[in-house]
Amino acid sequence: MESTTITQIAYLISAVLFVSGIKQLSSPATARSGNARASLAMLLAIVVTLLDHEILDWTTVVAAVVAGAAIGGILARYIQMTAMPQLVAVFNGFGGGASAAVAAAEFLRAGGSGPALELGVGVTIVLGTLIGAVTFSGSLIAFGKLQGVVTGSPVTFPLQKTLNALLFLGVLLIGASLAHVGVANSVAPVVGMTGLEISGPFFAALVAGALILGVLLVIPIGGADMPVVVSLLNSYSGIAAATTGFVLNNYILIIAGSLVGAAGLILTQLMCKAMNRSLGNVAFGAFGTEGQTARAKTGQRPVRDVDAEQAAMVLAYAGSVAVVPGYGLAVAQAQHELKKVCDLLEDRGVTVRFGVHPVAGRMPGHMNVLLAEADVSYDKLLDLDDINAEFDSTDVVLIVGANDVVNPAARDPDSVIAGMPILDVDKARTVIVMKRSLSPGFAGIDNDLFYMDNTLMFFGDAKDQMSELVKEVREA
Amino acid sequence: MGELLILLYIFVLATLAGKEVISKVPPTLHTPLMSGANAISGIAIIGALVVTGAANAPWVKVLGTAGIVMATINVVGGFMVTDRMLQMFRKR
Numbered sequence: 001m002e003s004t005t006i007t008q009i010a011y012l013i014s015a016v017l018f019v020s021g022i023k024q025l026s027s028p029a030t031a032r033s034g035n036a037r038a039s040l041a042m043l044l045a046i047v048v049t050l051l052d053h054e055i056l057d058w059t060t061v062v063a064a065v066v067a068g069a070a071i072g073g074i075l076a077r078y079i080q081m082t083a084m085p086q087l088v089a090v091f092n093g094f095g096g097g098a099s100a101a102v103a104a105a106e107f108l109r110a111g112g113s114g115p116a117l118e119l120g121v122g123v124t125i126v127l128g129t130l131i132g133a134v135t136f137s138g139s140l141i142a143f144g145k146l147q148g149v150v151t152g153s154p155v156t157f158p159l160q161k162t163l164n165a166l167l168f169l170g171v172l173l174i175g176a177s178l179a180h181v182g183v184a185n186s187v188a189p190v191v192g193m194t195g196l197e198i199s200g201p202f203f204a205a206l207v208a209g210a211l212i213l214g215v216l217l218v219i220p221i222g223g224a225d226m227p228v229v230v231s232l233l234n235s236y237s238g239i240a241a242a243t244t245g246f247v248l249n250n251y252i253l254i255i256a257g258s259l260v261g262a263a264g265l266i267l268t269q270l271m272c273k274a275m276n277r278s279l280g281n282v283a284f285g286a287f288g289t290e291g292q293t294a295r296a297k298t299g300q301r302p303v304r305d306v307d308a309e310q311a312a313m314v315l316a317y318a319g320s321v322a323v324v325p326g327y328g329l330a331v332a333q334a335q336h337e338l339k340k341v342c343d344l345l346e347d348r349g350v351t352v353r354f355g356v357h358p359v360a361g362r363m364p365g366h367m368n369v370l371l372a373e374a375d376v377s378y379d380k381l382l383d384l385d386d387i388n389a390e391f392d393s394t395d396v397v398l399i400v401g402a403n404d405v406v407n408p409a410a411r412d413p414d415s416v417i418a419g420m421p422i423l424d425v426d427k428a429r430t431v432i433v434m435k436r437s438l439s440p441g442f443a444g445i446d447n448d449l450f451y452m453d454n455t456l457m458f459f460g461d462a463k464d465q466m467s468e469l470v471k472e473v474r475e476a
Numbered sequence: 477m478g479e480l481l482i483l484l485y486i487f488v489l490a491t492l493a494g495k496e497v498i499s500k501v502p503p504t505l506h507t508p509l510m511s512g513a514n515a516i517s518g519i520a521i522i523g524a525l526v527v528t529g530a531a532n533a534p535w536v537k538v539l540g541t542a543g544i545v546m547a548t549i550n551v552v553g554g555f556m557v558t559d560r561m562l563q564m565f566r567k568r
Binding site for chain 2: 018026028042050056071077240247254356368375377378383
């Protein structure tokens with residue numbers, strides 16, 4: 001058999017391993033072996049590629065792989081679990097960056113003369129560069145927002161959408177001139193060049209435009225909408241990889257890339273559904289900037305506040321407790337203290353479960369990772385529908401750093417969060433809200449839950465208050 | 477055009493297969509799914525290896541090498557951190 005046939009068969013095996021590996025990720029019991037299987041698939045694809053293709057300079061290739069593996073390995077091994085959203089964003093950016101680099105290198109290798117390329121090749125090179133570069137800069141901005149380097153609030157300015165649309169059209173026109181000789185010949189005279197001269201400067205403009213576009217698409221998106229953005233960028237990085245597969249005529253690139261594209265798209269849809277908002281609304285809505293007027297109302301209505309001792313009493317003498325974690329838990333890093341409280345309660349015979357909203361936190365499944373880190377058994381984590389069926393028969397709900405996802409205003413058709421699926425915590429007998437202050441959540445609206453008769457406000461930093469709670473529950 | 481069409485077939489079918497397989501992932505595993513999928517998007521390393529291996533000009537080599545470094549960070553870091561997370565998902 002010739003080597004290309006062997007390579008193609010190896011790629012096929014790799015594709016099967018990728019698909020079955022992802023399939024195994026759908027159950028906590030098999031997920032770890034699924035991830036191992038996917039990494040085996042990757043290794044196989046890399047090895048056969050190295051064997052099949054002529055490598056002119058092994059030193060450079062090996063050095064690059066070793067450097068990348070060392071950086072990635074160290075980051076993965078030593079990063080704090082709480083920094084997971086940023087890490088996922090930055091890895092994602094590198095994936096997109098790699099695809100853009102491949103497409104750009106292929107453009108140069110083909111002689112650097114776009115319009116002279118075959119149409120199909122030209123289009124895919126342009127798309128690969130565009131999507132890869134948008135993923136790269138967009139992910140880095142997402143990283144900056146999650147890390148706190150860039151403001152988490154939506155950044156908006158006048159005519160933002162118009163500017164984005166114009167830039168997008170401009171980038172498309174540049175891309176079209178690079179990919180199609182006819183477009184090139186009609187656009188080139190406008191900038192005083194001939195169709196063949198535009199390649200270099202236009203390609204540079206394409207890369208620059210795409211990088212700026214990535215930045216502009218992510219900066220208007222606020223912190224709590226990050227799960228959507230992170231999923232979407234994840235999808236882009238897959239599509240970018242698949243596009244380079246078109247450029248290089250490589251099946252495994254297309255298959256693996258489109259699997260990631262599909263995964264990211266599904267997560268994006270799930271996140272949007274969990275907020276009852278369209279993707280367009282998340283991308284361009286700059287949510288959380290309005291509602292300034294609602295803020296004024298805050299604090300004018302009476303609330304019942306409790307201290308650690310009273311909260312501990314209520315929890316310790318309950319039959320069942322449901323904990324609702326939110327981003328505030330991650331910020332305060334109070335997950336370990338929370339676990340201690342839950343352990344103490346369970347020792348007393350209290351049933352403890354967790355209700356996790358799909359968009360709680362800054363990435364899909366953020367709360368689940370946080371609680372898993374604190375050693376909470378995953379079968380105690382219930383998703384929206386399951387926990388909502390239980391609130392009727394729950395004695396106490398303990399809300400830690402969550403706000404909009406428990407706001408009954410979602411049931412009011414006139415509210416900005418109207419129709420968003422929420423955790424129906426107000427159906428429980430007693431609700432304890434652990435929160436720094438009465439300030440509104442990301443949506444910028446007041447939360448009626450805080451003022452209900454069966455709600456107790458437990459103010460303070462989640463970590464400090466949780467430590468107090470550990471002490472008090474122990475003594476209760 | 478025939479070759480391009482085959483590639484398009486593969487792309488569409490793989491996307492549909494991905495949708496089928498992934499739509500059943502429970503919310504608990506959303507982060508590992510995302511981070512595992514993220515590692516898989518590092519498949520761009522294959523493209524980077526091909527391009528760098530056949531580099532015929534300095535700039536091609538520079539871009540290709542940058543691609544290899546970025547993709548390897550994505551692949552190695554992504555799979556390792558996913559494994560680290562999944563280790564924590566235990567049932568007691």
